[in-house]
Amino acid sequence: MRVLMFGWEFPPHISGGLGTACYGLTRGLSHIPGLQVLFVVPKAYGDEDQSSIRLIGANQIPVVHRQLELKHFSKTLDYIEVESKLVPYVDPEEFWRLTRLEVAGSLKYLNTNAEGKVDFSGKYGADLMREIHDYALVANVIAQDYSFDVIHAHDWLAYPAGIAAKEATGKPLVVHVHATDFDRSGGSVNPTVFEIEKKGMNAADKVITVSNLTRRIVIEKYGIPEDKVVTVYNAVEPVEGHVKEGIKKGVDEKVVTFLGRITMQKGPEYFIEAAHRVLQKMDNVRFVMAGSGDMMEKMIRRAAQLKIMDRFHFTGFLKGDEVFNMLSISDLYVMPSVSEPFGISPLEAMQSNVPVLISHQSGVAEILTFAIKTNFWDVDAMADAIYGVLNYPGMAKMFVSHGKKEVDSLKWENSALHVKRVYDSVLKNPS
Amino acid sequence: MKTICLYFQVHQPFRFRRYRFFDIGKDHYYYDDYTNESIMNKVAAKCYLPANELLLKALNKHKGKFKVAFSITGMAIEQFKLYAPDVLESFKALAQTGMVEFLGETYSHSLVSLKDYEEFKTQVESHSALMEEHFGAKPQVFRNTELIYSDQMGEMVANMGFNAMLTEGAKHILGWKSPNFLYCNAANPRLKVLLKNYKLSDDIAFRFGNNSWSEWPLTATKYVNWIKNLDSREEVINLFMDYETFGEHQPRDTGIFQFLEHFAAEVVKSQSLSFSTPTEVAQKFQPVATVSVPHPISWADEERDLTAWLGNEMQQEAFNKLYSLLPRIKHCNDPKLMKDWRYLQCSDHFYYMCTKFFSDGDVHAYFNPYETPYEAFINYMNVLSDFSLRLKAAVPEDAENKEIIKLRELVDEKELRIKELEAALNKTKTKKTVSKKETVSKTKV
Structure with missing residues (x-):
């Protein structure tokens, strides 16, 4: 079976959860005998290996086809790059970082607004629609040039490409919902994005969602029939070898960490309120909000207002080893997300032996047992849980002894098998 | 002739309210009165009252041929008094038939037997006193919380003057041996040990209403035939279960009440079967062997061990935190603190923290006020933190502190005396100079 996959990002360029998930899933799929993935990505950077054959499509869009040999894969991967300016989503901080570094100006990045969603009112808006359109055109060409059995498209920007490929060949289409605009916008949905999302889901033969939480949104808000929507949970790459020695804490104090974009979706304000409550009872604890985002200033003001800035720290955006170092000095990782389709980061914290507190409003809560869960708005419960983990060591001990094992059992190979089953089902009864 | 020993456990814990860490040191009331009262009322209406009524009728009908045994925890008795006094009355009515035995256990339904003999003894004695007060007889047979038993515990119980003890007929203890005989303790053979026949007990307690069970529906005739068809040399069938089986775990519409009624009638009618209380069993039969239990067992879960209460970190x-308070508790005589101490020890609090059954927690979820074991743990530890602060204040650690307390008491006493004297002085003053009274009160304002 050959799968034409419209995915996002590939090493070395991984900027967020979507890239990680696409990569992990593709890797998992490569372990299934008889299943081949034809991986199409929009090329956003330009420093990738150019030694492979270069194809120019009929529509003048350059397409690069290479065969990658990656150490995690059991075989080589057919990998097609489309020279498109699309990037999956850019975190605000990532966006600023990238645009600052950009010299030649040959590549344009999507303008994303405060919450990381695309702002259509600006001049980039028209560009974006053209990009999506172009990408779909290329998809059409690719679909005719290669042979495959199933089409698989990740998240809304790739849906039009998936639809185009389906129209060109009549092969079944699976769309994979990693997030909806309801998650990103907190309810005030962008109608254009909604339209593209809904079109993709309607055109699809099966819709895969990353959690039951997202599945419900797809069913209820997008009106997709229940039997068409299947949940396949994400997984996490196992940590290789033993965990590196992290930095040591300078002081004998507890550290509670929030790590992520400081945007409404992630619920940073609830973390601050909970911290405030804990600090009234304890003084040997520090809270860290790592990351950046449009709500950062507001959060700093709130923390100052609560007079907890001596114990509450903003680090700004962390990358690479800084994230690892931050986790290694943390006693608790908190993810109070308001709406999180899945949320891979708590799994990474658990791999680093850090206990996690997550909101019920995150998809990952559905599969974790060795994690404390509260509602994002229940600041009292959250504060109580934080206090409990820091003061009653029995719980942290248990999380550390069982959490890593639990996370390690979440394998991409298993998720891939579920996805394979979805492929089988659409091949059996083509609509 | 085989005899059947029916024993029912009655217990309700005092569940804690949501006690947040910011309540520590501020609010000392830990209990969720609403939940406790509503659960008690629910169980009373569905189980205790109708089941007691049924038993009373059967006891009167079969005059001396039908017998049962109960153990009722101090927690349950206290809740009867608070929320359902008619239940307590109905148990007293059962006691008056003379065919019902009440067993001894720990007052708090606690796990203290694993920790401290002295405290264990205190709790058993206060429970015995309570049983005597309400049901007119001092318990002669002992059942530990959740049928927890080991050789050492058996010895402790024998030292307290009990003749026999109940426990689980756990497979890994018995091996090829049958639970349907009387055994005795390995350390002190004078203590008889009655072993639960878990297969036959669980047929009623867990499987009765399960219509996917191959033996469903279970009729009294079928059940009695199973017992009759056991090896003819076997002597005693111990059927031990939660009393809440009747009407609560197995709802009324499964026919559990009719089953109980007909079961009693069938056994009484039969030539080869009879009923006995645990005391009678211990007197009538000769122990066939000692039973060796070096590590504690219980009647819970598949493992029959302590992991349901003490299985995780x-x-x-x-x-351990709870019982680290023991040295102070022994010097504490504040009745309010002692009451909280009793309620804190209840094994249910630890049961709520169990993580063994993340997938199918049906038994564990029963009456469980918490959504997750973590909440249960955090809540308990918050309560315990507040309690230990209060205890520390009431019973200071070292001699110096004791001295300070004594001096403080002395100062308080003296101050009280001074106030009294001042008041007396003022009285005499006002009597003498009535005209001055107004100016005095004005200056006070």
Whole structure:
């Protein structure tokens, strides 16, 4: 079976959860005998290996086809790059970082607004629609040039490409919902994005969602029939070898960490309120909000207002080893997300032996047992849980002894098998 | 002739309210009165009252041929008094038939037997006193919380003057041996040991209403035939279960009440079967062997061990923290603190923290006020933190502190005396100079 996959990002360029998930899933799929993935990505950077054959499509869009040999894969991967300016989503901080570094100006990045969603009112808006359109055109060409059995498209920007490929060949289409605009916008949905999302889901033969939480949104808000929507949970790459020695804490104090974009979706304000409550009872604890985002200033003001800035720290955006170092000095990782389709980061914290507190409003809560869960708005419960983990060591001990094992059992190979089953089902009864 | 020993356990814990860490040191009331009262009322209406009524009728009908045994925890008795006094009355009515035996246990339904003999003894004695007060007889047979038993515990119980003890007929203890005989303790053979026939007990307690069970529906005739068809040399069938089986775990519409009624009638009618209380069993039969239980067993879960209460790190921490207070508790005589101390020890609190059954927690979820074991743990530890602060204040650690307390008491006493004297002085003053009274009160304002 050959799968034409419209995915996002590939090493070395991984900027967020979507890239990680696409990569992990593709890797998992490569372990299934008889299943081949034809991986199409929009090329956003330009420093990738150019030694492979270069194809120019009929529509003048350059397409690069290479065969990658990656150490995690059991075989080589057919990998097609489309020279498109699309990037999956850019975190605000990532966006600023990238645009600052950009010299030649040959590549344009999507303008994303405060919450990381695309702002259509600006001049980039028209560009974006053209990009999506172009990408779909290329998809059409690719679909005719290669042979495959199933089409698989990740998240809304790739849906039009998936639809185009389906129209060109009549092969079944699976769309994979990693997030909806309801998650990103907190309810005030962008109608254009909604339209593209809904079109993709309607055109699809099966819709895969990353959690039951997202599945419900797809069913209820997008009106997709229940039997068409299947949940396949994400997984996490196992940590290789033993965990590196992290930095040591300078002081004998507890550290509670929030790590992520400081945007409404992630619920940073609830973390601050909970911290405030804990600090009234304890003084040997520090809270860290790592990351950046449009709500950062507001959060700093709130923390100052609560007079907890001596114990509450903003680090700004962390990358690479800084994230690892931050986790290694943390006693608790908190993810109070308001709406999180899945949320891979708590799994990474658990791999680093850090206990996690997550909101019920995150998809990952559905599969974790060795994690404390509260509602994002229940600041009292959250504060109580934080206090409990820091003061009653029995719980942290248990999380550390069982959490890593639990996370390690979440394998991409298993998720891939579920996805394979979805492929089988659409091949059996083509609509 | 085989005899059947029916024993029912009655217990309700005092569940804690949501006690947040910011309540520590501020609010000392820990209990969720609403939940406790509504659960008690629910169980009373569905189980205790109708089941007691049925038993009373059967006891009167079969005059001396039908017998049962109960153990009722101090927690349950206290809740009867608070929320359902008619239940307590109905148990007293059962006691008056003379065919009902009340067993001894720990007052708090606690796990203290694993920790401290002295405290264990205190709790058993206060429970015995309570049983005597309400049901007119001092218990002669003992059942530990959740049928927890080991050789050492058996010996402790024998030292307290009990003749016999009940426990689980756990497979890994018995091996090829049958639970349907009387055994005795390995350390002190004078203590008889009655072993639960878990297969036949669980047929009623867990499987009765399960219509996917191959033996469903279970009729009294079928059940009695199973017992009759056991090896003819076997002597005693111990059927031990939660009293809440009747009407609560197995709802009324499964026919559980009719089953109980007909079961009693069938056995009484039969030539080869009879009923006995645990005391009678211990007197009538000769122990066939000692039963060796070096590590504690219980009647819970598949493992029949202590892991339901002390299986994970949270439970162990909570349990050890609780009993680390023991040295102070022994010097404490504040009745309010002692009451909280009794309620804190209830094994149910530890049960709520169990993580063994993340997938199918049906038994564990029963009456469980918490959504997750973590909440249960955090809540318990918050309560325990507040309690230990209060205890520390009431019973200071070292002699110096004791001295300070004594001096403070002395100062308080003296101040009280001074106030009294001042008041007396003022009285005499006002009597003498009535005209001055107004100016005095004005200056006070």
